[in-house]
Amino acid sequence: MKLNERGLLVVLSGPSGVGKGTVRKALFATEGNNFTYSVSMTTRAKRPGEVEGKDYFFVTEEEFKKKIDEGGFLEYNYFCGHYYGTPLDKVEVALDSGKELILEIEVNGCRQVKEKMIDAVTIFIVPPSKEVLYQRLKSRGTESLEEIRERVDKANAEFGLAYQYDYIVVNDTVENAADRIRAIIRAEHASTRRSIYKYYEMLGDQKDEWE
């Protein structure tokens, strides 16, 4: 029996290069999973092959700013001349359907999420050591030394924000990290603050007859 029918909002975040995307993919590959994601909204131009409502919701800057003013985003960012955001109404629909909504969000977006959704489960993914992170950043081979230096500095600054999160998950191997996150989701559903009202409601509906 599942006491809590509403899905959890699970935020995955962590320093650049830690492997957030790979961990998220491993989660969505879980057999019989109940996970869903939310399509972001952006002001950048649609690229060839991208589908409205699947890759992004494409809107004008005016429309985006109007939605910001209305408090319509769970979180949003301005990045390289364009806005990107998670529409709040889509989040609510997903959670009410009973699915666990997994969002991958920039480190600076976590505080915004907690302000809008106090119930969110926030997870900070970290490397097993600084060296592993540096190696991962370097081994991509796509960035200049200067770009890697910037990412290393950014990551070191982001380590300091771990305290804002509910959980710290070490990405030693992708499967281990995904296992820890699955355990966190299961445990959070059993947490008293999430399940007690539902449980008392259930007991209250039942008869005390036993003879």
Added chain:
Amino acid sequence: MKLNERGLLVVLSGPSGVGKGTVRKALFATEGNNFTYSVSMTTRAKRPGEVEGKDYFFVTEEEFKKKIDEGGFLEYNYFCGHYYGTPLDKVEVALDSGKELILEIEVNGCRQVKEKMIDAVTIFIVPPSKEVLYQRLKSRGTESLEEIRERVDKANAEFGLAYQYDYIVVNDTVENAADRIRAIIRAEHASTRRSIYKYYEMLGDQKDEWE
């Protein structure tokens, strides 16, 4: 990598007849588990076949009361003319060894545990319905109707204490309940309040050299 080397103190509790003992046994049967238990202290007489330090630590009432005065128990109870308690020093030794210490405690003992060990993880095991609990109490066949009535009343009163616990775990099947508890233990180790100091300590020990 495990960020937190100290074991967790995990308290299992719940209404009479809910199956706490069976769930505990399923946990200890987990392959490759890291669980341990604590031998209780009692003032009752040793029964034939019982072994000092294995079944119980057998002490006199005077010794037991002296230990109470010294604050030497994690929790204790007086039941049918005898004292029963969990010695605090044994608990500390077990946790420092890195093992998860699983304790099965009466519902009224939970508050005592939280006062002594704020870090304890407290789990309230509940039946999937009142009817299931009543059926379990009746099907034992060892108690009179009057005794069953007493247990039903006690269980109904104990339901009201669920809010004191960190987690509520439904014992629909023993394996499901044990799975939920294993997930809770894993998640608690990843909780930021338990792991952040260790993680920062680890990062601080490492060099920032990456070139």
